Amino acid sequence: MTVNTQDSATWLPLSGLEPGFNENKATSVPTDHVDGTTLTTRNDAGTTIRHVFRNGLLEWDIQDGQQSGVDAYEAFMVDDGLLYVQVHHRDIPDEAVAIIFDLRAGTCLSVLNCAGRTPQGSEPGHTGVSQSFIPSIIVEHEGERGPLPHPTNALIGRRVRWEYSESHTYEHVYINSEWYTWHCISGPERGQADTDLCTYYEIRKGIYVFAWREKVIPCASVTVADHRDVSNIRSWGMLFGPDDRKEGYIHFTFGAKGHLTSINSY
Incomplete structure (x- = not known):
């Protein structure tokens, strides 16, 4: 055509x-550079998600028991202590998540991308895809915390x-x-x-x-x-x-x- x-x-x-x-x-971060890292996020609603980087995969668990999974990921170091992680869920194929961990500030922004459906809390507007933005803190962070995204x-x-x-x-x-x-x-x-x-x-x-x-x-x-x-x-x-x-x-x-x-x- x-x-x-x-x-x-x-x-x-x-x-x-x-x-x-x-x-x-940019060159992605080798998985062995983040293997063994655990980052637990908690948002204003109290939802807690544990992210464990292990054996080149990302294990995640929403700790109220709603969902968990193990997925491949790709990560980039945007700036000192600023890790950008991309995940396309294997078992939830109409969903992809982008996560920005600010290890220096102890904060995080997760962006949930959904195709063909619009979960509660998505940005307004009618398109074939939806996005939800969830600022959180990193529970493991020690010391002074920076402002949320x-x-x-x-x-x-x-x-x-x-x-x-x-x-x-x-x-x-x-x-x-x-x-x-x-x-x-x-x-x-x-x-x-x-x-x-x-x-x-x-x-x-x-x-x-x-x-x-x-x-x-x-x-x-x-x-x-x-x-x-x-x-x-x-x-x-x-x-x-x-x-x-x-x-x-x-x-x-x-x-x-x-x-x-x-x-x-x-």
Whole structure:
């Protein structure tokens, strides 16, 4: 099918974007570097989840007995003591979790991504995917605790050019607290653009979670981006959504190099 940028029915499915999209992905943390680590999180509602990194896998247990599992994971060290973990649940295939552990502050942000369903507490908006954001503390942390991850407007008004590979380039315009616009400059989606729902959280000063939910090609993304040097921005992320036939799910990680091109005041 020929792609018509004005007819979203002809746009590539999520699988068409994946090849080559991870060229600028950072090196993941070897599993033996985190094996033996236990991180227990507790949110404001009192929900406690124990995460045990063992034998290259992540064992997790919601300690009120609701759920537990053992899954493969991929982890990235975003900054000193800032661990970003990606999990696509083997036994809950329509669910993927992104977890940002701030070991220095003793805090955590978990982002639950669901395809085809909307759990209670999900961000508002009707798309084929939903996201829930759960700030928590890390129970094992000793010493002074930093502030919890929290929503932020720090990125609003910025236009950033992102290079995911030599052939995949996009620009993002962060319009307001609920919407952003993306535009493909080069790559298989060249010429396509849309405005989609999004959410922003501050993890540390200058380091943000930016997550979005696309409506045309149903998919959820969670990125962590280091904006402390606006001429040399770095991001780590994942995409998750139904496959082309809606019989399974696609989950992959990526990274990008970016720079600020302009700032608008709204």
